Amino acid sequence: MDLRPLKVSEVNNYIKRLLLSDMVLSNISVEGEISNFKHHYSGHMYFNLKDEKGKIKAVMFKGDNEKINFKLDEGMKIVATGYISVYEREGEYQLYVKDIRSSGIGELYRAFEELKNKLEQEGLFSQDKKKQIPFMPRKIGVVTSSTGAAIRDIITIIKRRFPPCNILIYPTLVQGINAPEEICRGLEYLDSRDDIDLIITGRGGGSIEELFAFNDEKLARTISKLKTPIISAVGHETDFTIADFVADLRAPTPSAAAELAVPDVMYLLKELDNKYDELKSIINKKIKAYKLELENLDTKLNLYSPLNQLKDKKIEIDNFLRDLTYVMEKKLNEKKAEILELKGKLELLNPNIAIDKGYGIIIDNRGKLVKSIDSVKLGDEIGIILRDGKVLSRVENIDEGEKIDEFNL
Amino acid sequence: MNLTYEEAILELEKILDELESDDCTLKESIEKFKRGVILYNHCKDLISKAEGEIKILLEDEENTKEETFSMEV
CATH class of the missing domain: 3.40.50.261 (Succinyl-CoA synthetase domains)
Known part of the structure; x- marks a missing residue:
């Protein structure tokens, strides 16, 4: 059975698909010299790439050629990268260029x-x-x-x-x-x-x-x-x-x-806030120092105030008074003690005590104490005062000498 | 206040140095402190201003206009 004859366009399309599915042709770099260069008013570029033995048609569309940063020209040696496909209307295969390098980056x-x-x-x-x-x-x-x-x-x-x-x-x-x-x-x-x-x-x-x-x-x-x-x-x-x-x-x-x-705004904010804290801390320190100075002055002022001096004098006076009282009391007590002692001594001498024990006090007729035999003569009247009364007597004998020991009292 | 951020910061630093040096009277210190607070607020305003605008220049025959630019992600 014969195959159905194909239309021209079907053949071209078939070849195109063959080329596009080819591993080598679908992504290829071709080195050659530019000839027959045309930059169409549509923006597309048309040229041939050739070497000594052959040439290939090439097209570079506007969207691709805008990216090239050097001017293409006749005779320029380039490396064109792209794919090979068929232009179906003419039945021509050609290189569709996506990128161009000037041959040798060295340039x-x-x-x-x-x-x-x-x-x-x-x-x-x-x-x-x-x-x-x-x-x-x-x-x-x-x-x-x-x-x-x-x-x-x-x-x-x-x-x-x-x-x-x-x-x-x-x-x-x-x-x-x-x-x-x-x-x-x-x-x-x-x-x-x-x-x-x-x-x-x-x-x-x-x-x-x-x-x-x-x-x-x-x-x-x-x-x-x-x-x-x-x-x-x-x-x-x-x-x-x-x-x-x-x-x-x-x-x-x-x-x-x-x-x-x-x-960096975060850094600036941090730096700024640090400065603000520093500012506050310095001024607070200063104010604190001034306050302290003020308190010191106040203390000194109080120290020298007449009110304070008055207070001091008062304390001084109080002290004097206390000392005085103390001294006076001490003196008084001493005198009291002295008096008490004298009183004791006095009591020892009190004749009433001897009288109580049986002694008598002899007085003459004029009421004077008779302390010696010399104060009386024979025949004088003398009185003997006893505890409960007076005895009137007459001197009948005077015996010289200390005879008191003979009495067994 | 017309000072730029840098000018304001410089003055603030100068004030800090002077205050630190102990050479000024209480009245001067308070004056400097007040000035310092003004400078601080000024700087803070400068860096906390509202978000800036992002615009793109668009050209159409002779006319350039600015439009808000948004980034397509």
């Missing part, structure tokens, strides 16, 4: 080094030209792609570190041949405004070709003429671009640029 490096040396000698990188990055910018202008990770990182970090900061985004391409022009326009526009305190320009990481927009000479010169301080933030830690050298400050990444652009 890019050489261009980079040349430009870097040139600008360095012109003094564009000089440290004296670097402007001070403001400590607390009120509004930051950002020149970058509005869809990349870079702008998201920048906004997130600025908002976290310092919420009051305003951000104005000037969206641009960040890779491809038109990127430098757009970035320059953005920078000049933001610089012309008077409300922008700081500019950040940059992009996230990428291949050296993708970052190449930031190695543009015009961009470098535009950056060096800005009056507004600018931080560059291109790619990763290890990527250095010309823009980094000209900018006032190079941040290793867009996130780092945001960190460098604004202070």
Whole structure:
């Protein structure tokens, strides 16, 4: 049985599917020289790639060729990456180019080094030209792609570190041949405004070709003429671009640029509150010291007050009085004791006591005590006073000598 | 008060130094303290202001306008 004849379009479509399912052809890099180059007004590029023995048709659509950062030209040696498919209307296979590298990245490096040396000698990188990055910018202008990770990182970090900061985004391409022009326009526009305190320009990481927009000479010169301080933030830690050298400050990444652009509000608050505490503590210490001094003065004043002197005198007087009383009482007691002693002695001498025991007191007729035989003569009348009365007697005999022992009393 | 944050902080630090140095009278100390509190409040206001705006510049034939930018996640 014969197979049904196929239509032309069916054949082309079949071949197309065959090519697209091929492992090698569906993701291929082709090296060759550009010929018959046409940049169509639609934005697509059409050219041939050829070497000594052959050629292949190639197309690069607008969306893809916008990302290339160098100009394609006749005879240029390139490496084109993409896939091979069929253009069904013409029945032609061709290379659909997604990306182009200049053959040998060495050329890019050489261009980079040349430009870097040139600008360095012109003094564009000089440290004296670097402007001070403001400590607390009120509004930051950002020149970058509005869809990349870079702008998201920048906004997130600025908002976290310092919420009051305003951000104005000037969206641009960040890779491809038109990127430098757009970035320059953005920078000049933001610089012309008077409300922008700081500019950040940059992009996230990428291949050296993708970052190449930031190695543009015009961009470098535009950056060096800005009056507004600018931080560059291109790619990763290890990527250095010309823009980094000209900018006032190079941040290793867009996130780092945001960190460098604004202070951390939490830290500021802590620092501020510490200062406030210090202020309060110093003034309290001072007031306390003054208060203490005042209390000391008050104590001294009291010490020298007449009221106090009066009090002291009163105590002195009280003391005197107490001493006086003591001395007086002591004297009195002594005298009392003396009197008591005298009284005892006196009592011993009291004749009444002897009379009680049987002694008598002899008196003469004139009432005088007779103490000696010399006071009387024979025949005198004498009286003898006894306990209960008086005996009248007459002297009949006088015997000289101490005879008292003869009486056995 | 027109001082920037840095100017205000610098003055506040100067006041702290002067107060610490013990050279001023009670009246001067109180004056400095009052000024310090004003500076503190000023700084605090500057960093506790309302959230800043995030805007994007959009161009359409000759016109540039600013629109609020929202991040699509």
